[in-house]
Amino acid sequence: MTRPRTLYEKIWDAHVVEQRADGTCLIFIDRHLVHEVTSPQAFAGLRASGRTVRRPDLTLAVPDHNVPTTPRLDAHGNKLPIADPESAAQLAALEKNAPEFGIRYIDAVAPEQGIVHVVGPEQGFSLPGTTIVCGDSHTACHGGIGALAFGIGTSEVEHVLATQTLLLQPAKTMEVRVEGEVGPGVSAKDIILHITGVIGAAGGTGHVIEYTGSAIRALSIEGRLTVSNMAIEGGARAGLIAPDETTFDYLKGRPYAPKGADWEAAVAYWKSLATDPGATYDKSVVIDAADIAPSVTWGTSPEDVVPITGVVPAPGSFADPSKQTAAAKSLAYMGLEPGTRMQDVEIENIFIGSCTNSRIEDLRAAAAVIKGRHKADNVKWAIVVPGSGLVKAQAEAEGLDRIFTDAGLEWREPGCSACLAMNPDKVPPGERCASTSNRNFVGRQGPGARTHLVSPAMAAAAAVTGKLTDVRELMA
Amino acid sequence: MTPLDKVEGRAIPFGLKNVDTDVIIPAHWLKTTTREGMGRGAFESLRADPDNLFDRPEYKGAPILIAGDNFGCGSSREHAAWALGDLGIRVVIAPSYSDIFSGNAVKNGILPVVLPQQAIDRLMEVAETDPVFVDLEHQTVTTQYQDRFSFEIDPFRKMCLLEGLDEISLTEKSDAAIGAYEAKLDADRPWMRPAA
Numbered sequence: 026m027t028r029p030r031t032l033y034e035k036i037w038d039a040h041v042v043e044q045r046a047d048g049t050c051l052i053f054i055d056r057h058l059v060h061e062v063t064s065p066q067a068f069a070g071l072r073a074s075g076r077t078v079r080r081p082d083l084t085l086a087v088p089d090h091n092v093p094t095t096p097r098l099d100a101h102g103n104k105l106p107i108a109d110p111e112s113a114a115q116l117a118a119l120e121k122n123a124p125e126f127g128i129r130y131i132d133a134v135a136p137e138q139g140i141v142h143v144v145g146p147e148q149g150f151s152l153p154g155t156t157i158v159c160g161d162s163h164t165a166c167h168g169g170i171g172a173l174a175f176g177i178g179t180s181e182v183e184h185v186l187a188t189q190t191l192l193l194q195p196a197k198t199m200e201v202r203v204e205g206e207v208g209p210g211v212s213a214k215d216i217i218l219h220i221t222g223v224i225g226a227a228g229g230t231g232h233v234i235e236y237t238g239s240a241i242r243a244l245s246i247e248g249r250l251t252v253s254n255m256a257i258e259g260g261a262r263a264g265l266i267a268p269d270e271t272t273f274d275y276l277k278g279r280p281y282a283p284k285g286a287d288w289e290a291a292v293a294y295w296k297s298l299a300t301d302p303g304a305t306y307d308k309s310v311v312i313d314a315a316d317i318a319p320s321v322t323w324g325t326s327p328e329d330v331v332p333i334t335g336v337v338p339a340p341g342s343f344a345d346p347s348k349q350t351a352a353a354k355s356l357a358y359m360g361l362e363p364g365t366r367m368q369d370v371e372i373e374n375i376f377i378g379s380c381t382n383s384r385i386e387d388l389r390a391a392a393a394v395i396k397g398r399h400k401a402d403n404v405k406w407a408i409v410v411p412g413s414g415l416v417k418a419q420a421e422a423e424g425l426d427r428i429f430t431d432a433g434l435e436w437r438e439p440g441c442s443a444c445l446a447m448n449p450d451k452v453p454p455g456e457r458c459a460s461t462s463n464r465n466f467v468g469r470q471g472p473g474a475r476t477h478l479v480s481p482a483m484a485a486a487a488a489v490t491g492k493l494t495d496v497r498e499l500m501a
Numbered sequence: 502m503t504p505l506d507k508v509e510g511r512a513i514p515f516g517l518k519n520v521d522t523d524v525i526i527p528a529h530w531l532k533t534t535t536r537e538g539m540g541r542g543a544f545e546s547l548r549a550d551p552d553n554l555f556d557r558p559e560y561k562g563a564p565i566l567i568a569g570d571n572f573g574c575g576s577s578r579e580h581a582a583w584a585l586g587d588l589g590i591r592v593v594i595a596p597s598y599s600d601i602f603s604g605n606a607v608k609n610g611i612l613p614v615v616l617p618q619q620a621i622d623r624l625m626e627v628a629e630t631d632p633v634f635v636d637l638e639h640q641t642v643t644t645q646y647q648d649r650f651s652f653e654i655d656p657f658r659k660m661c662l663l664e665g666l667d668e669i670s671l672t673e674k675s676d677a678a679i680g681a682y683e684a685k686l687d688a689d690r691p692w693m694r695p696a697a
Contacts, residue, residue, distance in 0.1 A: 047656040065534035111532035162577040178579035178605035227571035287692035466523040
């Protein structure tokens with residue numbers, strides 16, 4: 026009998042092309058997602074060396090980081106020009122590179138366009154048991170459907186384009202088990218914020234985290250994508266959630282997913298991937314779902330998490346001296362005093378979107394809180410950015426767009442938007458944003474911007490009251 | 502890629518923990534289609550302070566950067582490695598790195614040395630006034646005093662850095678193995694190809 030293996034080990038073993046004497050493995054890559062920011066130098070490298078793309082059929086390109094979220098077509102259906110010349114040049118480069126190298130390309134004005142990590146699963150291009158890479162750290166997201174998915178740099182993008190492989194060392198394994206039922210108002214986002222607070226921003230370094238336990242099993246695919254998306258915020262190379270009936274129901278019938286007899290064969294294979302009884306992880310963390318509250322960040326690292334009922338911590342409350350220094354710097358940047366109740370922190374900007382929280386379920390959760398209410402007067406800027414054109418169309422069919430616009434929020438076109446402020450959607454210096462994105466880094470949402478990471482329902486609650494708010498108080 | 506063996510010179514005693522790649526190079530510097538000139542945007546938010554460490558005369562062009570735990574966390578942007586390289590940095594010394602950053606660094610001829618916090622603290626002290634010596638072949642970091650710290654490095658990465666290897670050329674030697682894997686995959690799991 027073979028040794029019991031984890032989900033990660035099974036996927037890894039199935040992708041080893043060659044193992045070298047020093048332990049480095051040549052790993053086959055099943056899916057390569059490409060966007061406009063981290064690919065131009067890779068295509069230029071291919072051109073300079075006279076190389077081609079080995080497997081254009083396994084590659085999908087879509088622009089998302091730079092695209093404006095304002096209308097992209099005029100009244101006559103013609104493409105509107107992009108004001109920022111640098112963004113325009115980068116988008117033009119992808120539009121030119123994709124057909125030149127024979128790669129599938131979703132245009133910025135196509136109905137399927139969206140954030141690459143929303144598009145992959147939505148199109149059934151991302152599948153369980155596959156290896157997926159993209160020049161973007163939030164590729165970890167696709168672990169939510171049971172794919173071994175991780176972000177890579179531009180040199181590796183070029184390497185995958187040219188060879189469809191990567192040279193990698195096996196990762197260590199880590200289990201994060203969340204048992205029990207979460208309380209009302211607690212979402213997948215709160216689960217992963219809480220986990221990040223517990224394990225720390227470097228807690229998963231060198232590891233692939235498998236999320237297990239009844240609270241994870243109970244999540245929809247949208248929720249699982251949210252959790253796995255932020256595996257990287259805990260330092261992990263990737264996140265994984267074992268594929269199950271929820272996964273199969275989500276993927277069945279999607280454009281690039283297997284059909285007919287192929288589908289049955291695929292499901293049988295996917296069912297064999299779950300971690301074997303008796304398999305062990307290098308590291309394990311167990312979390313009681315009942316301990317998780319609606320959560321919010323106070324600092325400039327995603328590990329700086331407190332329950333919404335909590336207060337801004339004092340730097341001196343941390344045991345580690347380097348964390349004390351970091352916390353003091355964070356508080357200075359965030360303009361916060363230790364001891365301040367999180368619920369007293371006023372918010373001027375709201376961002377509902379990003380590859381973490383821009384799927385239909387996220388928009389429904391935000392709309393449920395905001396319905397029949399209006400944004401507070403001190404909230405100057407509040408945008409809702411659906412993750413893809415298909416999410417946008419679905420939300421409009423359900424009337425969610427009207428709920429947002431009636432409440433004074435703006436309804437935008439799909440893209441990465443204010444998550445990383447590469448397009449015109451930025452938070453002004455010194456102002457706060459309750460944001461459903463994944464990073465509260467210094468300057469992430471614009472120079473001097475102060476980010477508080479929250480769930481979609483919590484962002485909606487902050488929009489209504491004008492300050493960080495316990496969404497449970499707004500739930501009837 | 503320029504081969505790397507011995508590096509000596511001033512080391513910037515930066516030392517901060519959880520420094521993310523957004524801090525190393527903010528997103529607006531990513532709107533480019535080339536790898537060049539990133540040094541101008543390196544540590545932009547910190548360098549807005551006229552008295553910042555990076556622009557002090559003694560650290561201008563310093564080849565070594567000393568950092569804290571989890572250096573290079575966050576975004577996968579290789580622009581962070583390009584920016585450090587453009588500043589003239591060939592070695593980073595820290596207790597730990599994000600996995601993606603350390604890979605990107607090696608691919609750009611930058612050596613990520615891992616040393617325990619105690620060694621970092623000592624090197625931070627030395628770096629205030631004196632140079633630091635890094636020897637990749639012998640895997641040591643030394644100073645003009647009695648300090649001698651040994652570090653571990655993955656042998657494949659060490660070889661790539663010492664020889665300035667281009668990984669794509671190396672992988673192309675495995676072309677037949679990749680072809681065999683693809684053929685077996687098509688036979689065993691034909692549904693793995695995108696359906697549409």
